[in-house]
Amino acid sequence: MIFGSAGSAVDSLRATDAGIRAGLPLSRRIGFVSIAGGAGTTTTVASVAATLAARRSGSILAVDADGGRSGLGRHLIEVRPRRSEQTTPEAGTAAADRRRTARTIEDARSGLPVVGRLPLLDLNDPVGAGAPVAGAPVAGQRSVAEWTGQLGPIARFFDLVLTDWGIRPAAEDLEQVAATGHVLVLVARADQPSAAADTLAGLRELPESPRLVLVLTDIARTAALSRLTADLSDALDLPVFGLPYDPAVGSDWLYATGRRSIRSRQAVARLAAGLVTEAAGLRASARIPAAAVPAAAAPGAVRPA
Numbered sequence: 329m330i331f332g333s334a335g336s337a338v339d340s341l342r343a344t345d346a347g348i349r350a351g352l353p354l355s356r357r358i359g360f361v362s363i364a365g366g367a368g369t370t371t372t373v374a375s376v377a378a379t380l381a382a383r384r385s386g387s388i389l390a391v392d393a394d395g396g397r398s399g400l401g402r403h404l405i406e407v408r409p410r411r412s413e414q415t416t417p418e419a420g421t422a423a424a425d426r427r428r429t430a431r432t433i434e435d436a437r438s439g440l441p442v443v444g445r446l447p448l449l450d451l452n453d454p455v456g457a458g459a460p461v462a463g464a465p466v467a468g469q470r471s472v473a474e475w476t477g478q479l480g481p482i483a484r485f486f487d488l489v490l491t492d493w494g495i496r497p498a499a500e501d502l503e504q505v506a507a508t509g510h511v512l513v514l515v516a517r518a519d520q521p522s523a524a525a526d527t528l529a530g531l532r533e534l535p536e537s538p539r540l541v542l543v544l545t546d547i548a549r550t551a552a553l554s555r556l557t558a559d560l561s562d563a564l565d566l567p568v569f570g571l572p573y574d575p576a577v578g579s580d581w582l583y584a585t586g587r588r589s590i591r592s593r594q595a596v597a598r599l600a601a602g603l604v605t606e607a608a609g610l611r612a613s614a615r616i617p618a619a620a621v622p623a624a625a626a627p628g629a630v631r632p633a
Contacts, residue, residue, distance in 0.1 A: 344594075347601025348383050357479075357489045358609035359509040359538075363516040364524045368531055368545040370570065372515050373492040374403035375596045377604065381446035383600075386487025387433060389525055391468040391479065392450045394494030401450055411545060428481050436482035451478060472504040479508075488607070499530060506531055511539045511606050518544040518553055518570060521560055526538040529563060539606045540566050543599060546573040567606065569599045 362369035373420040377390040392400035403571040423439020430436045440447040451470040475491065483489055491509070506512050512531065514523045524542055531537055542560065546553050553570040562569040588596075 333549040333556065341594075344597050344601045345383065346604055348380065348597065349385070350601075350604050352487055352604070352608055352609055355484050355485065355486055355489070356490070356511070357509040358511045358513060358603055358607060359491045359493050359505055360515060361493045361502065361505060363495075363514055363527060365495060366547070367515045367517050368490050368547060368571070369515040370400055370403055372513075372543060372545065372599075374400055375489055375571075376600045377446055377490045378404065378444065379596055379600045380488060380490075380604070381444055384487065384604075387437075388446055389482075389489045390446055391475070391489060392448065392452060393475050393490040394492045395452050395469040399450065399452060400492045401441065401443075401448055404446065404448060420563065422554065427478075430482050430485065433485045436485035449478060451475065469496075472501070472508060475508060486562045488604075496510070499541070502527070502531070503534060504535060506538055507536070509538050511541060512601060513541045513543055513603065515543045515545060517548065518546040518550040518556060519548040521556065525564075539609075541603065541606060542566060542568045542569065543571060545571045549573045567602055569595070569602060571595050571599065594625045 358615055360369055360373045373390065377388060381388040390400060390404065394400070420439055426435050426438040430438075438446050440449055442448070451474060479489065494506050496505050514524050514527060521544060528540060528542070531540060542564065543555060544550075544553070545558075550556065550573075557568045557570040572589075572591055572595055574589050576588045576592070
């Protein structure tokens with residue numbers, strides 16, 4: 329019984345790792361949206377992005393479009409110190425110009441801070457990211473138009489693009505967010521699962537709805553998380569993942585992979601593998617508008633898929 333249990337655990341870990349490393353036919357974009365404040369969306373994005381960057385061979389890009397006080401960069405910095413090419417406003421502007429006319433992966437990564445192997449495009453950073461665009465849904469958040477302008481020229485160079493959208497309360501804005509990606513991850517507290525039902529129903533009515541995934545974060549130490557996710561997956565007919573309570577998340581230093589419990593890290597790995605699986609099974613859709621690609625691009629250049 330002992331060896332059988334150990335063997336099953338090893339098989340499960342191998343399957344999860346294979347899922348994380350699975351190949352993708354085209355560049356894919358995954359967006360994360362919070363159903364309500366305090367669900368741990370930014371921590372979830374940081375966890376998944378760091379896991380994918382560490383274990384996949386392709387390039388991963390993290391994007392912060394939330395504008396919250398404890399941004400994606402602050403969460404990621406706990407994993408590994410970041411480095412950056414941007415030392416002056418002039419250098420940042422030059423790097424942004426280079427990204428807007430990107431022809432290589434080096435152009436696409438120009439000027440971006442890097443955490444481990446993970447570059448971060450912080451749309452809230454005034455140096456290099458550009459000035460805010462009018463119409464942001466919430467003070468501090470970045471509009472979909474601004475995201476499109478920054479990602480259009482460079483998205484195709486990355487295997488996966490993960491965007492932290494934060495809370496998008498307006499239905500119209502959430503619809504625009506859904507249209508930017510191939511997979512949309514809704515993050516909700518495990519003790520408030522009903523909050524996601526209406527949002528999911530609305531998103532499913534869209535003409536071209538992305539693949540939908542629900543993540544329940546067990547901030548309140550909900551009992552029977554595994555049963556809850558299984559029941560909701562059957563009831564809602566979509567993948568549902570649970571992230572267990574972990575005292576290492578939510579402290580002053582916010583996020584540190586090395587201090588998280590094994591159970592928590594395994595749950596993040598399963599979520600990462602599940603998202604790659606969802607992204608891999610998609611047709612080439614959810615295109616970034618052509619207007620986002622600079623006119624200076626070479627004739628015949630590959631457009632973002």
